[in-house]
Amino acid sequence: MAEITESKNFIHAFIDEDIAPGGQFAGKTVHTRFPPEPNGYLHIGHCKALIIDFGTAEKYGGLCNLRMDDTNPTKEDAEFVDAIQEDIHWLGFDWGDRFFFGSDYFEKDYEYAVELIKKGLAYVCELTPEQFKEYRGDLNTPAISPYRDRPIEESLDLFARMRAGEFEDNKYTLRAKIDLASGNFNMRDPVIYRIRHMHHHRQGDKWCIYPMYDFAHPIQDALEGITHSLCSLEFENHRPLYNWVVENVSVPCHPRQIEFARLGIDHTVLSKRKLRALIEGGYVSGWDDPRMPTLCGLRRRGYTPASIRNFCESVGVAKSPNTIEFAFLESCLRKDLDATAKRVMAVLKPVKLTITNYPEGQSESFEIENNPNNPEDGKRSITFSRELWIEADDFLAEPIPKYKRLYPDGPECRLKGAYVIKCTGCVKDEQGNVVEVLATYDPDSKGGDPADGRKIKGATIHWVDANNCFDAEVRQYSNLFDDPDPDAAGKDFLSCLNPNSLEVLTGCKVEASLGDAKAPTSYQFMRLGYFCPDSKDCAPGHLVFNRSVSLKDSFKPGK
Numbered sequence: 001m002a003e004i005t006e007s008k009n010f011i012h013a014f015i016d017e018d019i020a021p022g023g024q025f026a027g028k029t030v031h032t033r034f035p036p037e038p039n040g041y042l043h044i045g046h047c048k049a050l051i052i053d054f055g056t057a058e059k060y061g062g063l064c065n066l067r068m069d070d071t072n073p074t075k076e077d078a079e080f081v082d083a084i085q086e087d088i089h090w091l092g093f094d095w096g097d098r099f100f101f102g103s104d105y106f107e108k109d110y111e112y113a114v115e116l117i118k119k120g121l122a123y124v125c126e127l128t129p130e131q132f133k134e135y136r137g138d139l140n141t142p143a144i145s146p147y148r149d150r151p152i153e154e155s156l157d158l159f160a161r162m163r164a165g166e167f168e169d170n171k172y173t174l175r176a177k178i179d180l181a182s183g184n185f186n187m188r189d190p191v192i193y194r195i196r197h198m199h200h201h202r203q204g205d206k207w208c209i210y211p212m213y214d215f216a217h218p219i220q221d222a223l224e225g226i227t228h229s230l231c232s233l234e235f236e237n238h239r240p241l242y243n244w245v246v247e248n249v250s251v252p253c254h255p256r257q258i259e260f261a262r263l264g265i266d267h268t269v270l271s272k273r274k275l276r277a278l279i280e281g282g283y284v285s286g287w288d289d290p291r292m293p294t295l296c297g298l299r300r301r302g303y304t305p306a307s308i309r310n311f312c313e314s315v316g317v318a319k320s321p322n323t324i325e326f327a328f329l330e331s332c333l334r335k336d337l338d339a340t341a342k343r344v345m346a347v348l349k350p351v352k353l354t355i356t357n358y359p360e361g362q363s364e365s366f367e368i369e370n371n372p373n374n375p376e377d378g379k380r381s382i383t384f385s386r387e388l389w390i391e392a393d394d395f396l397a398e399p400i401p402k403y404k405r406l407y408p409d410g411p412e413c414r415l416k417g418a419y420v421i422k423c424t425g426c427v428k429d430e431q432g433n434v435v436e437v438l439a440t441y442d443p444d445s446k447g448g449d450p451a452d453g454r455k456i457k458g459a460t461i462h463w464v465d466a467n468n469c470f471d472a473e474v475r476q477y478s479n480l481f482d483d484p485d486p487d488a489a490g491k492d493f494l495s496c497l498n499p500n501s502l503e504v505l506t507g508c509k510v511e512a513s514l515g516d517a518k519a520p521t522s523y524q525f526m527r528l529g530y531f532c533p534d535s536k537d538c539a540p541g542h543l544v545f546n547r548s549v550s551l552k553d554s555f556k557p558g559k
């Protein structure tokens with residue numbers, strides 16, 4: 001597992017200041033939290049936040065809480081709560097026994113709201129949502145709030161009755177009394193409680209009023225003793241409200257909110273709402289579709305935790321939004337798998353190759369290295385016989401200029417790990433399609449090793465013994481979106497989809513050693529790319545592989 005980078009980032013600079021003698025957290029343990037909303041699966045953007053939250057705590061010998069931010073009852077689901085924990089553990093982070101639910105603080109939230117009313121800092125408002133918008137004002141005009149001076153006793157009574165379920169949704173709200181003329185609209189007497197007669201996944205029907213995020217979140221942080229509440233940039237404008245809440249209710253501590261830029265990746269979208277729309281529209285098979293930027297999708301595609309963490313760490317922590325190339329994520333995976341993946345042979349678009357001078361019915365074995373980068377990974381035995389499968393495009397009946405593979409009377413080519421062969425012709429069907437390639441082998445070239453010093457003009461090609469192999473389905477993926485920036489504001493992201501992002505190949509041939517392949521083992525299919533067995537659909541007798549990434553690196557550093 002990659003180490004968390006030690007490089008200085010601006011968050012660390014703030015924390016250094018805070019814990020230095022005389023700083024606001026001098027002598028305190030640095031305490032962060034990761035607060036996912038359990039309304040979907042985590043995506044790679046969350047990994048960046050995880051690295052920042054857990055990584056910062058780790059760097060300072062502090063603690064990081066995992067808190068399900070389930071204050072909004074609308075979309076939360078236990079399925080997501082479980083999946084989020086699984087994904088975080090998979091990445092290698094651990095919260096120990098510090099696992100919380102925002103909804104566990106509902107009673108406290110209520111008490112603090114009552115405290116605000118008693119202090120004259122909150123009031124019950126009965127503007128309709130439409131009126132609320134109408135009275136919001138603009139930069140030059142303050143908002144209008146006709147219920148602002150409601151007597152404290154009346155607000156207390158109405159708020160208690162809101163809780164008791166006397167009123168329908170939206171009939172009343174509780175608003176913080178701050179500043180109707182503020183240039184920051186979040187401070188113009190924001191709503192802090194609303195009525196929602198909804199079932200909550202943990203609280204059941206206990207509540208019909210729910211606190212707004214901007215009120216609940218600072219309270220949750222303060223109650224857990226968080227020192228640094230690290231969140232993404234869209235909360236920057238909410239920081240004054242965050243501070244107002246912790247300053248005006250009697251919470252035990254005053255955490256500091258620090259914002260960082262969200263991670264963006266080209267050719268994909270990183271928003272649960274949009275990812276959910278892809279699933280609901282049937283554009284992908286689910287949260288774990290291997291084309292999805294979700295952690296479960298990337299895992300199923302064959303991404304390793306190390307490759308994802310390395311990616312997020314290399315990207316760094318910035319204060320301004322940045323979009324990173326998907327190609328860079330791919331290059332991080334390639335780098336990881338190059339070191340670890342076993343090399344095997346598979347033929348994706350097969351055509352039969354018959355070695356006409358090899359005795360019928362005969363078979364022999366060759367030892368080949370599992371990973372030339374890692375001699376300790378050992379060798380395995382593969383079989384060879386008169387009939388082999390090769391890639392259809394490793395043969396041309398009529399060669400084109402510079403073509404160095406098989407064609408009638410063409411150059412000698414090596415069969416990887418086996419013999420040198422020479423193409424002598426082919427057999428075509430009635431429609432003129434090549435159905436069989438014919439070649440002769442040189443019995444003295446056994447081992448097919450380039451180190452034998454023999455000058456071979458043609459290419460080295462991969463092959464599979466047709467008498468000892470398995471059929472497989474191979475799923476090849478490309479960008480989910482053709483448009484590099486489908487996430488851009490105002491763009492209809494669904495119209496940016498790549499209709500050819502999934503290509504399913506059936507009747508592929510894989511070497512016998514793959515008969516019991518199981519996720520999460522990754523393989524390099526020689527000359528083709530890195531592949532892994534599909535965790536859902538692959539089984540002995542029904543092999544299914546996902547292409548994790550091709551071999552060719554299209555990422556240009558510094559581009």
Ligand code: ATP
Pocket residue numbers: 034035036037038044045046048049069230231232261262263264270271272273
């Ligand atoms: P989404 O739009 O995907 O639902 P969110 O911010 O609503 O994103 P949460 O579940 O609320 O998702 O996020 C938990 C934490 O992860 C938050 O602190 C949030 O700021 C952070 N986060 C979410 N997306 C990204 C991203 N792309 N880059 C960095 N951090 C992110």
Ligand code: MG
Pocket residue numbers: 037
């Ligand atoms: Mg959210």
